[in-house]
Each structure stands twice: as structure tokens, then as C-alpha cells.
Amino acid sequence: MVDDVRIVQEIRSVINELQQQEEGYEYLVVLSYVELMVLIYRYVSRHAFPPDMNSILQEAVMYLRQHYSADVAMADVAAHTGVSERYLRKLFAREFHLSPLGYLQRIRIDKAVELLKNTELSVKEVAYLCGYHSPQYFAHVFKQYSGIRPQEIGRGRKQE
Numbered sequence: 001m002v003d004d005v006r007i008v009q010e011i012r013s014v015i016n017e018l019q020q021q022e023e024g025y026e027y028l029v030v031l032s033y034v035e036l037m038v039l040i041y042r043y044v045s046r047h048a049f050p051p052d053m054n055s056i057l058q059e060a061v062m063y064l065r066q067h068y069s070a071d072v073a074m075a076d077v078a079a080h081t082g083v084s085e086r087y088l089r090k091l092f093a094r095e096f097h098l099s100p101l102g103y104l105q106r107i108r109i110d111k112a113v114e115l116l117k118n119t120e121l122s123v124k125e126v127a128y129l130c131g132y133h134s135p136q137y138f139a140h141v142f143k144q145y146s147g148i149r150p151q152e153i154g155r156g157r158k159q160e
Helices: 002-020 025-047 055-066 074-081 085-096 100-118 123-129 135-146
Strands: none
Touching (some): 002 025, 055 074, 055 085, 055 100, 074 085, 074 100, 085 100, 100 135, 123 135
16 A cells, blocks of 8 residues: 555655756656665566465465555455455465565555555554454564554654
8 A cells, every 4th residue: 555655645746846857857657666666576476376376375475465554354354365265365475474464564654664664544544454453463473473552653643
């Protein structure tokens, strides 16, 4: 989500420079183009699947990435992929050394880090956007995964 925002912001920056055409704008457009290519490359790298990944696992990961902000149960993911919860757990353990819900937590924390770094949203707002019903539980999980408190990312943000 935040990758998308940064890409859109960079495109807007290029458009703005092209419209204003202030001195040296050509250089800024070229630099922005390079930055845009790097952002797109990173986005594609993060969202692409390894060629040998099981198609059921790919479908499950896509489902988790698309629904990370909602209440997701193992039964939902299993039903979406058409396999049993047990088989799904086995696939995730083999590929990621995590349960499907552990993988979901990782997605949520990664998204939270992006939001905290790149937006002015409060920790509470980020918690809710990332699928947590309790900011306190979010802070606990965040610290467990990252080793720091969410408030330590992106200084100067709203605390509520």
C-alpha cells in the first residue's frame, strides 16, 4: 500500500516539475525517473513469487496480502485455496517456517513499518489500518517482531 503511495507521489513530482519547468527541471525529472524505476523494481521484487512456489501457496499468500487489514482466520484462507487447514499449515511451514497466521502477522508488521515511516498517521491509526483491534496488542506484536516500539519509528508523529 505504502509502496503504491510513494510511486504515485514520485509520478506527481515528475508531473509537477514538467508543468512548472523551473530552471534545472530536466535534471530533477531524470533523477525522479531513476527513483521511480527503483521503487517499481522493489515493489515488484516484494510482490513477485519465486518460480518454484506451489500455486496453492501463492494463492494463500495473495489472499493474505489482499486481506491483511481484515479479520482473517485459517479457515478463510483454507477455504479460499480449497485445501485443508492442516495442509495449508504444512505448506507455510515448509516454505516460510511460519504458520499462515504468523505470515499474516509479518505482512501486517511490514505494512505498519511502511505506514509509520511514510505517513503522518498515529500509531493507533496504523494499528487499526493493519488489522489490529487493540493498539496495545499491536504495540506488543510490533515490539515482538521488530525489537522496538512503534512510537520509535517516524519521530514527530501523533501519539494517539
